[in-house]
Amino acid sequence: MDTAIRYRRIDAFDKVTAPSWDTIELAPLEDVRAEQERNLVTQMAYLKENSTFYQQRFAEAGVEFDDIKTIEDLQKLPYTVKTEIRESLAADQPFGLHRAADMGDIVQMQASSGTTGSPAYIALTEKDAESWQEMSARCFFANGVRPGDMVLHAFSMAKGFVGGIPAFQAVQYMGGIDVPVGADGGVDRLLRALADTRPRCIIGAPNFVIHLAEKAPEILGMEASELGVERLIVGGEPGGGIPVIRDRIEKLWGAKCCEMLGGTDLGMAYWAECDEQSGMHMVSMDHIITELLDNETGKIIPFKEGAKGEMIYTAIKREASPLVRFRSGDFIEVLGTSCGCGRTGPKIRCTGRTDDMLIVRGANVFPSAINSIVGEMAPETNSVMRIVADFEGHTTQGALKVIVERGPDRDPARDAELKKDVETRLRNALVFKADVTIVAADTFEKPGVAKVVFVLREFPDLP
C-alpha cells in the first residue's frame, strides 16, 4: 500500500526552466482535442454510473451518456444554469443532488462568494483536489511563479474562498512557499511579513495590491518598489487586464503584473496570462472543455480572434461536484489564438459577468467597464467610482447615476467641467447616458479584504 502523503509535486523543481508547467499547454490543438474527447468519454461513463442529477437531465433531454463522444456532441445537451445548482443544493444539503461521490471520499470543500443568499458549496475528492492544484499551478507558472519562490498570500484566506486554501495548496504543490497571511490578516501584518520574508511574488486582488503598495511608505518607511517583489499575480475581480490599473500596479511595485481567472465552480484558476501580457490563455483544456456561446444568436461559436460571448464549461476530470455545460455568466472576448510563449490555448479578456451587468435604456453596461474609463481619466479623477443602481433589478430607462472621486490635486470649483467630461467619455465609449456626481478624493473606503463593490443600491450620504 502506498502510504506516502505528498504536499509538493515530486518533479516540481524539474520545471523551473520549462516553457510551461505542463507540455499539453504547448500541444497542437488537434492533440489537445483528442485528449479532451478521451477525457469526455471517461467523464460521461463516470456520470452514467454515479450522477443521479445528470442521469435525470440526460433522460429528460433524450440523450444517452454513450452518445457524447465529441465536443460538438455536447450541443445535444441542455445547459446547467446557476439557479439549478442552487435548487439542487437546497434540496440536499450540503453538496446538492448533483453530488456524485460518496461523502466518505470527499476530502475538501470550498464555497463560492455568492452575491445573493447562501454561497454554493463545492465538494472535492482527492482526485478533484489534485486536478484543482494542477490547473492552478499551470496558471501561477504562466503568471511567472517558479518552484522555490516565496509567495505572499494577499487574497482572502477565509470564508472558503478559492483564493484562500486552494491557492495556498497550488503554491505548495508547485514547489513554492506560501506566506499565509491573507488579505484578512490586514495590511499591517501583510506588509510586515513582506518586509521580513522578501517574497518574489504576491498574489491578490488588483485593487488590494494597489492599496498595499500605497500603505508601504507609512507602515514600513519605504516604497513598495524597494521591497524586491518581481511578480504580482492578480485575479478575483477585473483590473489586471485593464491597462491603466496594470500600469499603476507595475509602477508602484516596480514589478511585472499578470492576471488569472477562475471561478469556484470549476477550480481556483484555469485562465492565465503569460509574459506577453496580451490576454489570459486557457491552460487546462484537458480538465475543462470550454464552449463560447453567442448570447444574441444562442449559437456556439469558434474561438476566433474578436469573438465575444459567454463561457460554457464542462468539467472532464471531476468526481464530487460535476458540471456539464455550465453557464458561467462570464463574458469574454477572444484576443488571440497564437502567442510568442508557445501556448496553444486561446487568449481572452473577461469583459464582465452577467451577474453584474446593468441594462441602461437597452444598452448592456458592465460596472467594470465604467471603472476602467474612470481610471483612464486619472489624475483628473482619483480612479474611484461607484454606481447607484437605485432601481428594481438590473434595468433602468433613466440615466445611470455614477459617483466619481475627483483627483486629489484638482480644484473642486471645476467640478462641473469634470462632471461633463466624465459623462461625455462614458457616452462615447459605452453608449449610455450617465448622471455623474463628483465627490472628494477618498470619499469611499479603500479596497480591503472584500472585493470592491462598484454598485450601490441607494444613493449614499455624502459629506
Ligand SMILES: [Zn+2]
Ligand atoms: Zn502566451
